[in-house]
Amino acid sequence: MALRYLIGVDGGGSGTRLCLADTQGHILTTQTGGPSALGQGIEAAWQTITGLCQQAFNQQHLTFNPAECGIGLGLSGVHNPQWAHAFQVRAPGFGHLQLDTDAFTTLLGAHAGAPGAVVAIGTGSVGEALYADGSRRGVGGWGWTSGDEASGAWLGKHASARTQKALDGRLPDGPLAAAVIQHCGGSADHFMAWLGEADQNAYAQLAPLVLQHSDDDTHARPLLQQAGQEVALLAQALDPEGTLPLALCGGLAQALTPWLPEALRQRIRPAQGDSMQGALILIQKAC
Amino acid sequence: MALRYLIGVDGGGSGTRLCLADTQGHILTTQTGGPSALGQGIEAAWQTITGLCQQAFNQQHLTFNPAECGIGLGLSGVHNPQWAHAFQVRAPGFGHLQLDTDAFTTLLGAHAGAPGAVVAIGTGSVGEALYADGSRRGVGGWGWTSGDEASGAWLGKHASARTQKALDGRLPDGPLAAAVIQHCGGSADHFMAWLGEADQNAYAQLAPLVLQHSDDDTHARPLLQQAGQEVALLAQALDPEGTLPLALCGGLAQALTPWLPEALRQRIRPAQGDSMQGALILIQKAC
Numbered sequence: 037m038a039l040r041y042l043i044g045v046d047g048g049g050s051g052t053r054l055c056l057a058d059t060q061g062h063i064l065t066t067q068t069g070g071p072s073a074l075g076q077g078i079e080a081a082w083q084t085i086t087g088l089c090q091q092a093f094n095q096q097h098l099t100f101n102p103a104e105c106g107i108g109l110g111l112s113g114v115h116n117p118q119w120a121h122a123f124q125v126r127a128p129g130f131g132h133l134q135l136d137t138d139a140f141t142t143l144l145g146a147h148a149g150a151p152g153a154v155v156a157i158g159t160g161s162v163g164e165a166l167y168a169d170g171s172r173r174g175v176g177g178w179g180w181t182s183g184d185e186a187s188g189a190w191l192g193k194h195a196s197a198r199t200q201k202a203l204d205g206r207l208p209d210g211p212l213a214a215a216v217i218q219h220c221g222g223s224a225d226h227f228m229a230w231l232g233e234a235d236q237n238a239y240a241q242l243a244p245l246v247l248q249h250s251d252d253d254t255h256a257r258p259l260l261q262q263a264g265q266e267v268a269l270l271a272q273a274l275d276p277e278g279t280l281p282l283a284l285c286g287g288l289a290q291a292l293t294p295w296l297p298e299a300l301r302q303r304i305r306p307a308q309g310d311s312m313q314g315a316l317i318l319i320q321k322a323c
Numbered sequence: 324m325a326l327r328y329l330i331g332v333d334g335g336g337s338g339t340r341l342c343l344a345d346t347q348g349h350i351l352t353t354q355t356g357g358p359s360a361l362g363q364g365i366e367a368a369w370q371t372i373t374g375l376c377q378q379a380f381n382q383q384h385l386t387f388n389p390a391e392c393g394i395g396l397g398l399s400g401v402h403n404p405q406w407a408h409a410f411q412v413r414a415p416g417f418g419h420l421q422l423d424t425d426a427f428t429t430l431l432g433a434h435a436g437a438p439g440a441v442v443a444i445g446t447g448s449v450g451e452a453l454y455a456d457g458s459r460r461g462v463g464g465w466g467w468t469s470g471d472e473a474s475g476a477w478l479g480k481h482a483s484a485r486t487q488k489a490l491d492g493r494l495p496d497g498p499l500a501a502a503v504i505q506h507c508g509g510s511a512d513h514f515m516a517w518l519g520e521a522d523q524n525a526y527a528q529l530a531p532l533v534l535q536h537s538d539d540d541t542h543a544r545p546l547l548q549q550a551g552q553e554v555a556l557l558a559q560a561l562d563p564e565g566t567l568p569l570a571l572c573g574g575l576a577q578a579l580t581p582w583l584p585e586a587l588r589q590r591i592r593p594a595q596g597d598s599m600q601g602a603l604i605l606i607q608k609a610c
Contacts, residue, residue: 182483
């Protein structure tokens with residue numbers, strides 16, 4: 037059956053964005069819904085995605101027939117080959133399906149499918165590049181417990197360590213430590229309880245405090261400078277000669293830009309599109 | 324009923340040591356068994372401990388009657404007030420019971436109950452001091468996700484981050500990274516899977532690799548020096564004037580000693596006893 041529609045999906049741990057387009061890639065409608073990260077369940081991801089497909093077709097007064105659709109998906113969790121396989125075998129008969137990481141669709145969106153590099157900095161962090169010969173490379177993205185440098189969780193863990201040292205007298209108190217204690221319940225005991233439960237998202241919620249106190253806390257400034265150096269290290273590994281266009285993406289991209297080394301900051305270009313548009317490019321390229 | 328026996332217990336996540344002594348504190352027998360950290364279950368902790376009590380009395384051909392015993396316990400997890408309370412209300416009718424953290428009984432054991440300071444470095448890290456006026460203070464011990472500086476888990480997380488950077492080209496390869504990859508399955512994919520499961524204990528298993536490569540890896544040496552500085556920071560917060568005797572305890576104490584700042588290394592004295600002996604001192608002091 038000939039393809040009549042293209043669908044682009046950006047799916048993560050907090051939400052999903054989906055667009056319905058014609059075969060030329062002109063977007064007819066965009067829908068948003070709940071999470072579809074593969075780590076939160078394969079079945080749940082497909083329910084979210086097919087639900088949003090149905091919504092998009094309903095909104096356009098069209099009939100949703102998967103066999104007539106090519107779907108491109110950039111999903112969180114695709115780096116796990118078992119999850120990716122389980123997701124693909126449960127697909128409801130699309131005419132064509134292309135699945136990749138949300139890092140790669142972010143890259144495709146940022147440079148409209150052309151060669152380039154991105155560093156995405158949000159709760160986690162990851163870098164990805166597409167080269168002129170069609171090859172690609174990922175850097176970082178090893179997870180929050182010991183990696184994800186410069187991410188929200190990474191900034192939060194450093195802010196937490198600094199707060200611990202202020203609370204037990206290893207370092208002088210400061211506005212950042214005071215703000216962290218306030219955020220985590222207002223006392224050392226509350227902070228200890230908070231730490232017992234803290235995951236990636238909880239730590240990432242401390243990152244705005246680091247940014248807020250960049251001027252008045254002696255620890256926040258070197259921490260942000262270190263984050264900038266870590267972003268530079270990711271960018272340099274992706275493109276040692278610095279010839280590719282580079283975009284900074286993710287929720288912390290804008291806030292961290294002033295903290296990048298000057299030479300890197302000069303090279304940054306705005307992203308042309310987002311991960312959902314990149315997912316549409318992914319399926320366009322394949323059809 | 325008059326006390327006829329004293330019992331000292333050191334309980335942690337991997338095992339328990341218990342001694343049975345007379346009322347003068349002369350140890351009659353020592354028994355070892357499974358874990359009794361409160362975080363692994365209150366009921367399970369009591370089962371382990373009363374089982375070891377029974378074993379100790381059996382071994383001495385004596386009858387175990389809790390009412391005739393004073394028991395001192397230094398247990399992992401006592402910093403959580405809810406767990407400590409739940410543990411105490413389930414106690415099987417001992418004549419006297421004193422419960423404290425294993426950090427405090429380590430301190431009591433190290434200096435035979437006299438004023439002093441300890442820094443304990445194992446899977447986690449914590450410092451504790453007892454002052455001449457009877458007051459005490461703890462430093463560190465905030466947990467592995469963002470604290471526990473210089474601990475095995477802390478060393479392992481840094482080694483892991485360094486390995487990630489070697490694998491994706493952010494830093495040159497080196498013997499430490501090669502050893503970590505080997506330990507974690509032998510490939511980047513195996514390492515990624517390992518990271519997805521890694522907890523405090525898994526990270527701490529990388530610490531010996533850091534120590535093994537202190538001479539031939541350019542990253543291992545500064546990391547161990549940084550660990551030494553973190554131990555110094557704990558010691559200084561406990562005793563800013565450096566007048567108390569200081570012992571280094573825990574599984575990594577000996578291996579980290581050469582990496583301490585010279586002035587601190589000079590001050591270290593061997594521990595006089597362990598946490599089990601400290602638990603016996605805890606109950607002796609109370610009776």
